[in-house]
Amino acid sequence: HKWVYAFGDGTAEGHAGLRDLLGGKGANLAEMSNLGLPVPPGFTITTEVCTAFYDNNRQYPEGLEAQAEAALTHVGEIVGARFGDPANPLLVSVRSGGRASMPGMMDTVLNLGLNDETVKGLAEKAGDERFAYDSYRRFIQMYSDVVMGLDHHSFEEILDIFKEENEYYLDTDLSAEDWKEVITRYKRLVEEELEEPFPQGVTAQLWGAIGAVFGSWQNVRAKTYRRLHNIPDSWGTAVNVQAMVFGNMGTQSATGVAFTRNPSTGEKLIYGEFLINAQGEDVVAGIRTPQSLTKAAREAGKETKPSMEEAMPEAYTELRAIFERLEAHYRDMQDIEFTVQAGKLWMLQTRNGKRTAKAAIKIAVDMVKEGLISKEEAIGRVDASSLDQLLHPTLDPDAPRNIVATGLPASPGAASGKIVFSSDEAADMKSHGEDVILVRIETSPEDIHGMHSAAGILTTRGGMTSHAAVVARGMGKPCVSGAGSLRIDYARQTMSVMGDTFHKGDLITIDGSAGQIIKGAVPTRQPELSGDFAQLMEWADKIRKLKVRTNAETPHDAKTARKFGAEGIGLCRTEHMFFEDERILAVREMIVADDSAGRKKALDKILPMQRDDFRQLFEIMKGLPVTIRLLDPPLHEFLPHTEEEVEEVAAQAGLDPEKLKRRLGQLSEFNPMLGHRGCRLGVSHPEIYEMQARAIFEAALLAGEQTGAPVVPEVMVPLVATKNELDFLKPRIDAVAEAVMKEKGARFDYSVGTMIELPRAALQAGKIAETAEFFSFGTNDLTQTAFGISRDDAASFLNEYLTNGILEQDPFVSLDREGVGELIAIAAERGRATRPGMKMGICGEHGGDPASIRFCADHGLDYVSCSPYRVPIARLAAAQAAV
Numbered sequence: 001h002k003w004v005y006a007f008g009d010g011t012a013e014g015h016a017g018l019r020d021l022l023g024g025k026g027a028n029l030a031e032m033s034n035l036g037l038p039v040p041p042g043f044t045i046t047t048e049v050c051t052a053f054y055d056n057n058r059q060y061p062e063g064l065e066a067q068a069e070a071a072l073t074h075v076g077e078i079v080g081a082r083f084g085d086p087a088n089p090l091l092v093s094v095r096s097g098g099r100a101s102m103p104g105m106m107d108t109v110l111n112l113g114l115n116d117e118t119v120k121g122l123a124e125k126a127g128d129e130r131f132a133y134d135s136y137r138r139f140i141q142m143y144s145d146v147v148m149g150l151d152h153h154s155f156e157e158i159l160d161i162f163k164e165e166n167e168y169y170l171d172t173d174l175s176a177e178d179w180k181e182v183i184t185r186y187k188r189l190v191e192e193e194l195e196e197p198f199p200q201g202v203t204a205q206l207w208g209a210i211g212a213v214f215g216s217w218q219n220v221r222a223k224t225y226r227r228l229h230n231i232p233d234s235w236g237t238a239v240n241v242q243a244m245v246f247g248n249m250g251t252q253s254a255t256g257v258a259f260t261r262n263p264s265t266g267e268k269l270i271y272g273e274f275l276i277n278a279q280g281e282d283v284v285a286g287i288r289t290p291q292s293l294t295k296a297a298r299e300a301g302k303e304t305k306p307s308m309e310e311a312m313p314e315a316y317t318e319l320r321a322i323f324e325r326l327e328a329h330y331r332d333m334q335d336i337e338f339t340v341q342a343g344k345l346w347m348l349q350t351r352n353g354k355r356t357a358k359a360a361i362k363i364a365v366d367m368v369k370e371g372l373i374s375k376e377e378a379i380g381r382v383d384a385s386s387l388d389q390l391l392h393p394t395l396d397p398d399a400p401r402n403i404v405a406t407g408l409p410a411s412p413g414a415a416s417g418k419i420v421f422s423s424d425e426a427a428d429m430k431s432h433g434e435d436v437i438l439v440r441i442e443t444s445p446e447d448i449h450g451m452h453s454a455a456g457i458l459t460t461r462g463g464m465t466s467h468a469a470v471v472a473r474g475m476g477k478p479c480v481s482g483a484g485s486l487r488i489d490y491a492r493q494t495m496s497v498m499g500d501t502f503h504k505g506d507l508i509t510i511d512g513s514a515g516q517i518i519k520g521a522v523p524t525r526q527p528e529l530s531g532d533f534a535q536l537m538e539w540a541d542k543i544r545k546l547k548v549r550t551n552a553e554t555p556h557d558a559k560t561a562r563k564f565g566a567e568g569i570g571l572c573r574t575e576h577m578f579f580e581d582e583r584i585l586a587v588r589e590m591i592v593a594d595d596s597a598g599r600k601k602a603l604d605k606i607l608p609m610q611r612d613d614f615r616q617l618f619e620i621m622k623g624l625p626v627t628i629r630l631l632d633p634p635l636h637e638f639l640p641h642t643e644e645e646v647e648e649v650a651a652q653a654g655l656d657p658e659k660l661k662r663r664l665g666q667l668s669e670f671n672p673m674l675g676h677r678g679c680r681l682g683v684s685h686p687e688i689y690e691m692q693a694r695a696i697f698e699a700a701l702l703a704g705e706q707t708g709a710p711v712v713p714e715v716m717v718p719l720v721a722t723k724n725e726l727d728f729l730k731p732r733i734d735a736v737a738e739a740v741m742k743e744k745g746a747r748f749d750y751s752v753g754t755m756i757e758l759p760r761a762a763l764q765a766g767k768i769a770e771t772a773e774f775f776s777f778g779t780n781d782l783t784q785t786a787f788g789i790s791r792d793d794a795a796s797f798l799n800e801y802l803t804n805g806i807l808e809q810d811p812f813v814s815l816d817r818e819g820v821g822e823l824i825a826i827a828a829e830r831g832r833a834t835r836p837g838m839k840m841g842i843c844g845e846h847g848g849d850p851a852s853i854r855f856c857a858d859h860g861l862d863y864v865s866c867s868p869y870r871v872p873i874a875r876l877a878a879a880q881a882a883v
């Protein structure tokens with residue numbers, strides 16, 4: 001069996017198509033090698049080995065060692081060196097790389113193959129002793145950390161002390177002799193901590209590192225990352241062993257990272273950073289402030305140190321040409337790592353770059369215009385859920401800002417929240433409903449959960465490609481990085497700048513687009529949805545087949561949804577209107593009324609209010625379909641709670657307070673969600689539904705006259721379990737319609753349908769459709785009733801279901817295709833068998849979830865309905881489902 005795939009020297013055994021087997025990094029190294037780009041030679045140990053390793057009690061499959069060692073010999077032949085040769089040593093990096101990119105989540109070891117002997121050979125060969133010992137100290141630190149589990153902080157501390165003793169400021173201030181001394185101290189640390197010397201055997205080093213990379217697939221942060229990004233454990237990682245090239249070989253050497261377009265804005269400008277005389281990890285770690293790649297960027301940032309364009313013009317020109325080549329080849333924006341060794345450029349990685357939603361849209365639209373991709377591809381290039389980042393308010397540009405410090409605009413958007421200094425605290429406060437800004441000197445992969453919980457991230461160290469910046473952009477969270485004027489004191493839990501001291505819990509705002517840190521909260525403004533966004537949406541609207549409606553009951557929500565492109569209202573929950581202002585009093589009066597006469601009296605007060613609400617919604621929707629659900633929740637939700645409220649209602653209804661309390665007692669239920677609610681209310685109190693139907697029909701006529709667009713209201717009866725319930729209620733609604741038409745001397749169209757939100761209703765859909773004229777799948781309740789899980793109580797146990805893999809996803813967020821989905825499929829099929837072409841849609845949270853939207857498209861539903869802010873997401877997801 002083939003476990004090892006070689007690359008380098010203008011050829012490769014693999015290619016980009018073998019991503020599952022070689023991991024993203026390995027597949028792209030092979031691809032670049034095939035393209036003839038300068039890639040240091042190496043080989044990839046496949047993901048199958050990782051899987052076999054874990055399946056087989058952490059043992060490697062047969063044949064692996066021989067294949068790897070043969071490949072290593074071949075690498076040595078290409079570069080003209082030998083692994084472990086004291087005179088002419090080959091050094092390698094051992095790099096992880098799974099199918100999906102997991103930046104910084106797993107470990108890499110550089111400069112492997114160094115020991116007390118080979119370091120001398122390296123120095124000799126390079127004619128540079130300082131470089132050789134710099135590489136050796138890096139290797140000892142990395143290997144000890146990654147393979148032997150010694151915390152890198154201990155090494156950094158030794159180095160810091162050494163620098164202090166010698167009054168050095170930068171790592172580049174250290175001479176070869178200095179590094180030798182540091183190395184002696186490093187090795188002593190290893191011996192003291194582990195009671196064994198640092199390993200000198202290069203083959204042991206190699207297998208140690210390979211084992212550590214496979215081991216890192218199961219480390220805590222990799223597992224967390226996979227859980228957050230829905231990456232299956234079973235995919236495994238590949239290991240890449242690659243000849244080292246050295247960016248730390250003096251002033252004509254450098255290491256850098258670049259994006260072929262700006263990953264924040266999408267602009268077609270090279271974007272990146274490099275560090276002279278450094279190795280790869282230094283850029284990300286923020287040890288020194290990196291320099292810009294282009295002259296233009298240097299000037300824009302008013303930097304003093306030269307850009308790569310100026311400092312290394314030849315390598316830069318070659319790099320630019322490679323960028324263009326890679327973009328044309330992959331037809332997407334690339335995220336690239338490179339190293340320059342003594343003036344010669346080497347490519348170390350390329351992948352499709354992560355980007356903000358804004359950048360994703362711009363790049364997709366631009367690439368269509370450049371003729372690189374089709375409109376359909378452009379639609380597929382934007383993660384529909386990520387649009388969320390664009391739809392939310394940004395800081396009001398006219399509001400005053402008390403800017404206390406600035407940093408780098410590392411990830412766009414703005415957020416206000418309370419300061420916290422640790423990720424655990426961020427997670428904790430978030431779980432108590434607080435918005436927090438995570439403030440750290442720098443972040444590391446251990447901070448993922450805190451970053452996930454925070455509304456925004458602020459660091460005082462690190463550049464645009466630092467961990468904080470990259471991860472925040474991926475999460476779509478605002479981030480300001482490298483705010484160097486801030487002083488963070490973790491012990492005192494303070495952040496101070498120029499005399500101002502902020503404490504944990506103080507409110508700040510960060511503007512990740514401007515790099516600003518602002519005292520207090522700043523008012524926000526609605527986003528502009530024009531330009532590239534509008535263009536992409538226009539393409540999406542042409543392609544999609546599903547209609548997109550919104551769930552809305554207030555004029556404000558309805559207007560917002562229209563602005564976002566909603567094509568009607570799929571769910572108007574009438575009861576939400578009951579709480580407004582003095583209405584609740586009339587509603588309470590209705591509920592506690594003893595008899596039908598008392599109830600009618602109260603309903604007469606509510607009627608004009610409801611009519612007016614509906615009229616406004618109909619007017620905003622200008623003839624677009626509007627589905628109004630009749631009263632659904634258990635009545636007790638509206639009941640008075642405090643003594644004061646009880647007295648008030650008693651007075652209003654002309655009831656004795658004691659009698660009222662008894663009545664309240666009668667209304668209480670053990671399990672209200674399965675109790676007296678939905679159409680059961682309509683059955684017990686038909687006058688409630690009759691009043692609502694009258695309000696709807698009268699409003700429809702009024703709005704139709706007002707806008708000139710006839711309104712065709714869709715009256716929806718909730719929580720139906722049997723056809724008989726509907727047979728009881730529908731004639732009453734029809735009678736109201738007849739009466740209104742007669743009174744007003746005008747005719748109108750309308751329909752009466754039902755929600756399918758009980759398993760019994762789904763199964764009986766064929767019969768129910770004899771009466772119901774449309775179905776709307778109420779997937780929130782359908783999920784609750786299919787699983788028998790209360791949505792309001794699920795939080796306390798659902799997490800264990802997710803972490804233990806019992807459920808793949810929260811079924812209240814993404815539709816459970818297997819169970820709930822089957823109920824929907826059955827209902828749709830049986831409903832249409834009875835009533836061909838019957839209109840069907842879905843309302844509830846799932847209507848805004850891309851995976852659930854795909855399901856709706858696959859099952860031929862007519863529309864999805866979601867909250868206003870998710871309308872654009874649904875439009876794009878519906879288009880993605882159609883291509």
Ligand code: ADP
Pocket residue numbers: 040092093094095096103104105106108110242243244245246247279280281337338339348349
């Ligand atoms: P990550 O996935 O965390 O980026 P990488 O395997 O890409 O890890 O490596 C970490 C750093 O080391 C990167 O900056 C990379 O460019 C650099 N690097 C990896 N292999 C080599 C090599 N053979 N020569 C020089 N630098 C390397």
Ligand code: MG
Pocket residue numbers: 337349
């Ligand atoms: Mg990398």
Ligand code: MG
Pocket residue numbers: 632718719757778780781
């Ligand atoms: Mg419901």
